Amino acid sequence: MTRSLAAVLFAVVVVPVVACGEVPTNHLADAPPGGSGDGGGGSDGATAGLVKVTAFDIQGAATPLVGAQVVFTDAKGTQRGVTDATGTASASVEDGGTVTVIGSTNGTNPEPFLQSVSGVKNGDHITLGTARDFSDAGSFTVKFTPQPGVTNYEVFGPCGATSVSNATGGDSLVASLSFQAQCKQDPMELVIVGFDAQSGLATISQDKTGVSFVAGGSTTLTGAFRPFLTLAASYTNGSDDNGVFLARLAPDNAGFESSVNAAIAGGTAKPAVTGPVTSTALLQSDITRAGLGRQSVFQRVAGDATTYGLDIAGNVLPWLGAITFDPATQTIKVPVTTEGSKGDAPDLFACEVGYARMDGTTGAQTAQFQWLIVTDKPGDVVLPTLPADLAGLAALATDVAGQSDCVAVESDQIAGYDAARLTPYAVFGFQQDLRSITGVTREATSLQNRGTVRAASRGRWSPRLGQRGAARAR
Numbered sequence: 001m002t003r004s005l006a007a008v009l010f011a012v013v014v015v016p017v018v019a020c021g022e023v024p025t026n027h028l029a030d031a032p033p034g035g036s037g038d039g040g041g042g043s044d045g046a047t048a049g050l051v052k053v054t055a056f057d058i059q060g061a062a063t064p065l066v067g068a069q070v071v072f073t074d075a076k077g078t079q080r081g082v083t084d085a086t087g088t089a090s091a092s093v094e095d096g097g098t099v100t101v102i103g104s105t106n107g108t109n110p111e112p113f114l115q116s117v118s119g120v121k122n123g124d125h126i127t128l129g130t131a132r133d134f135s136d137a138g139s140f141t142v143k144f145t146p147q148p149g150v151t152n153y154e155v156f157g158p159c160g161a162t163s164v165s166n167a168t169g170g171d172s173l174v175a176s177l178s179f180q181a182q183c184k185q186d187p188m189e190l191v192i193v194g195f196d197a198q199s200g201l202a203t204i205s206q207d208k209t210g211v212s213f214v215a216g217g218s219t220t221l222t223g224a225f226r227p228f229l230t231l232a233a234s235y236t237n238g239s240d241d242n243g244v245f246l247a248r249l250a251p252d253n254a255g256f257e258s259s260v261n262a263a264i265a266g267g268t269a270k271p272a273v274t275g276p277v278t279s280t281a282l283l284q285s286d287i288t289r290a291g292l293g294r295q296s297v298f299q300r301v302a303g304d305a306t307t308y309g310l311d312i313a314g315n316v317l318p319w320l321g322a323i324t325f326d327p328a329t330q331t332i333k334v335p336v337t338t339e340g341s342k343g344d345a346p347d348l349f350a351c352e353v354g355y356a357r358m359d360g361t362t363g364a365q366t367a368q369f370q371w372l373i374v375t376d377k378p379g380d381v382v383l384p385t386l387p388a389d390l391a392g393l394a395a396l397a398t399d400v401a402g403q404s405d406c407v408a409v410e411s412d413q414i415a416g417y418d419a420a421r422l423t424p425y426a427v428f429g430f431q432q433d434l435r436s437i438t439g440v441t442r443e444a445t446s447l448q449n450r451g452t453v454r455a456a457s458r459g460r461w462s463p464r465l466g467q468r469g470a471a472r473a474r
Contacts, residue, residue, distance in 0.1 A: 047095045049092060053088065056129030071386060096120075111367075112393055117421050140219075143173070144173055147204065190221065208221050228275055233269075234270050244263075245262075248275045248283055249283075250282075253282060277303055280302060293319060297442050318344075323447070325395075325404045347417060352405050358400060374421060374424045
């Protein structure tokens with residue numbers, strides 16, 4: 001079975017309207033007097049300094065979010081800003097403060113969308129959203145020799161795959177791969193998978209590394225096709241209410257995927273998957289537990305590895321339970337348990353909450369809001385306080401809570417929260433694929449919509465706003 005990365009995210013735009021609960025149009029100074037980066041004006045004993053935030057269209061286009069209201073909050077109080085032509089605003093903020101950018105989702109009926117990052121420090125330059133270049137980078141031709149008993153082939157490149165058939169029995173086949181600027185690699189690895197004509201199963205492969213990309217260029221793969229390898233996995237130190245989903249992605253999530261579900265008995269599971277021999281492979285282990293959320297462990301391994309072992313309790317993050325949101329206290333309630341985990345603090349913790357405003361007379365919905373909060377520790381999260389003229393964006397006791405969803409992320413490649421909060425979308429994997437993982441990355445998600453092991457649409461967490469935008473779809 002094969003899957004490719006699908007990122008379907010809404011854009012963030014500013015909607016300058018003045019109805020209750022929506023973004024006001026008054027543009028305030030980018031920073032108040034005395035708050036333009038001189039480091040002064042802070043409370044006694046506190047460190048203050050310039051904090052910048054740059055916001056982009058979260059669909060991934062390189063479009064700055066211009067004219068958006070920004071609220072900087074610290075022990076001194078509240079400062080206001082508006083993003084400039086580059087999507088940037090700044091102010092002098094004491095360490096431990098919070099930055100909130102106010103925009104809206106794009107569409108026929110835009111909804112206010114707020115993004116907050118807490119625990120900011122002097123010198124931070126926070127980027128919300130990730131600019132990607134979706135422009136056409138051209139095509140590339142792959143030539144190869146068909147094999148006896150194989151009619152259908154799948155040819156994989158860094159931007160996806162294409163199918164080729166040898167129904168006419170020719171002695172040479174040609175596949176054309178399309179590339180976008182955001183996913184092309186130079187050099188790149190190409191993989192060809194052949195499907196047995198009798199069983200219809202993928203059984204053989206051929207690959208080539210170090211291929212230079214040139215728009216309109218081509219390469220020829222020579223040599224023998226190799227039979228698929230079998231990777232035998234061993235999961236230990238689990239709970240009998242755990243379930244395991246193992247996916248092998250070769251050479252990464254743009255390549256060939258084989259996957260299997262397995263139950264744990266006696267604390268152990270031993271699933272196996274087959275797949276092509278490649279330069280490297282990415283293993284994704286999704287582990288669920290009754291009444292709790294999902295854990296995912298992503299690990300890069302050698303492309304010819306035939307064994308893999310994972311100590312579940314020794315690797316997974318603290319478990320997150322079912323998330324609820326209380327509009328009256330503006331609190332996202334997050335049950336956390338360290339039992340059956342390594343108990344480590346993550347590099348980043350984030351929650352998204354939705355809430356709807358209803359007409360008190362008719363009961364009809366009048367507005368809907370979404371808020372993404374980035375912080376450092378798993379646990380209950382209180383929405384940041386907004387200035388009085390923006391209070392209509394905050395949750396009211398009479399609002400109806402929508403879906404809340406939370407995630408904790410820890411990675412060998414991230415130097416703690418000080419690094420993670422600067423580019424939280426890269427940490428989530430909203431706008432990037434999984435190929436950048438070189439060591440081990442761990443992710444714990446809340447129970448909401450995560451309670452069972454599923455064999456489809458596996459991927460990294462993203463906000464409900466983005467419909468789990470980094471999930472791979474068959």
